[in-house]
Amino acid sequence: MGSEMIEPTPKYLQQEESLSEEVREFISTLPKEKGWLASHLYRYQGFWFPARYLAGVLSCQQHFLPQPHDIFLVSTPKSGTTWLKAIAFALLHRSPHPPSAPDHPLTSSNPHALVPFLEINHYADGRLPDLSASRLFSTHLPFPSLPHSIANNRACKIVYLCRNPKDIFVSLWHFTNGLRPQNAPASSMDGAFDMFCRGVSLFGPCWDHMLGYWNLSREDSGRVMFLRFEEMKERPKEEVRRLAEFLGCPFTAEEEEGGVVEDVLRLCSFEGLSGLEVNRSGKLSSGEENRVFFRRGVVGDWRNYLDQEMAARFDRIAEEKFRGSGLVL
Numbered sequence: 168m169g170s171e172m173i174e175p176t177p178k179y180l181q182q183e184e185s186l187s188e189e190v191r192e193f194i195s196t197l198p199k200e201k202g203w204l205a206s207h208l209y210r211y212q213g214f215w216f217p218a219r220y221l222a223g224v225l226s227c228q229q230h231f232l233p234q235p236h237d238i239f240l241v242s243t244p245k246s247g248t249t250w251l252k253a254i255a256f257a258l259l260h261r262s263p264h265p266p267s268a269p270d271h272p273l274t275s276s277n278p279h280a281l282v283p284f285l286e287i288n289h290y291a292d293g294r295l296p297d298l299s300a301s302r303l304f305s306t307h308l309p310f311p312s313l314p315h316s317i318a319n320n321r322a323c324k325i326v327y328l329c330r331n332p333k334d335i336f337v338s339l340w341h342f343t344n345g346l347r348p349q350n351a352p353a354s355s356m357d358g359a360f361d362m363f364c365r366g367v368s369l370f371g372p373c374w375d376h377m378l379g380y381w382n383l384s385r386e387d388s389g390r391v392m393f394l395r396f397e398e399m400k401e402r403p404k405e406e407v408r409r410l411a412e413f414l415g416c417p418f419t420a421e422e423e424e425g426g427v428v429e430d431v432l433r434l435c436s437f438e439g440l441s442g443l444e445v446n447r448s449g450k451l452s453s454g455e456e457n458r459v460f461f462r463r464g465v466v467g468d469w470r471n472y473l474d475q476e477m478a479a480r481f482d483r484i485a486e487e488k489f490r491g492s493g494l495v496l
């Protein structure tokens with residue numbers, strides 16, 4: 168009889184048991200609901216987190232110290248974070264790594280490995296990370312949970328990426344089903360839809376998440392750039408030029424002539440990234456298969472999943488939440 172290897176539970180499926188006594192005690196005081204993938208989501212500072220991420224949130228709130236010129240890529244999950252990470256990395260490192268180079272880091276590493284999340288990666292597992300290697304960070308943290316050290320630091324730059332919540336919902340539903348252990352049943356779309364509308368979803372409510380950074384971008388547009396997935400799809404060159412400018416690395420005339428804008432876009436395109444071996448068969452250190460971050464990458468896929476009534480409920484929520492803010496999606 169051959170001995171069967173028992174795979175350890177991937178980190179992203181680890182739950183409350185893996186946390187320190189202190190964190191477990193704290194989260195036991197928070198409101199909780201059944202999770203989409205994790206057993207529970209906990210409400211902290213008005214938003215919903217799985218226990219493992221919450222431990223990272225608390226730790227980075229306590230310990231993170233920004234440096235002038237740090238850059239933070241912020242988004243609610245499934246807004247196009249993977250794409251933004253790839254583009255920002257390619258823009259900021261294009262001197263040592265020209266985007267057309269066949270050995271560019273993005274051809275052998277998933278964007279999440281190159282630009283880890285503060286709360287999900289750097290500060291996960293009770294670690295205090297050494298952050299000296301790179302000052303380009305990413306986070307799904309809503310504004311009220313962003314470490315005060317970042318929120319109050321006027322020299323840091325924040326790039327916020329937003330997407331139509333209907334597409335976010337559909338993307339999140341596929342994503343969490345794709346991460347389920349093989350024998351676990353998929354969640355029903357109706358149940359997930361109701362939870363999402365009530366804000367009970369990863370880092371949700373997504374509307375409040377967007378509004379927090381929208382307001383900040385209106386107060387301080389030099390420090391916070393508000394990008395939209397749909398506009399990046401519609402006019403990628405303009406948006407990438409705008410981003411390069413905001414990040415302090417605008418394209419030179421030579422680069423424009425040499426087609427570097429197009430090179431960055433090609434390198435970071437859905438087709439380009441999702442076709443790479445590393446993204447077809449690799450895994451993150453937290454256990455997620457890289458391929459789950461690439462599904463369709465289009466605008467408006469929600470039309471294939473939501474009926475009129477569901478779409479109307481989303482519209483009503485957006486109208487209520489965004490009223491008077493100037494934010495229209």
Ligand SMILES: Nc1ncnc2c1ncn2[C@@H]1O[C@H](COP(=O)(O)OS(=O)(=O)O)[C@@H](OP(=O)(O)O)[C@H]1O
Pocket residue numbers: 242243244245246247248249250334337338339341435436437438440460461462463464465468
């Ligand atoms: N390069 C590129 N271009 C365009 N779109 C892309 C790209 N990479 C990923 N995607 C699509 O983004 C969706 C995943 O969202 P996130 O990257 O925010 O996920 S995560 O929060 O990091 O888990 C998910 O959207 P859906 O296809 O609608 O599910 C991905 O397919």
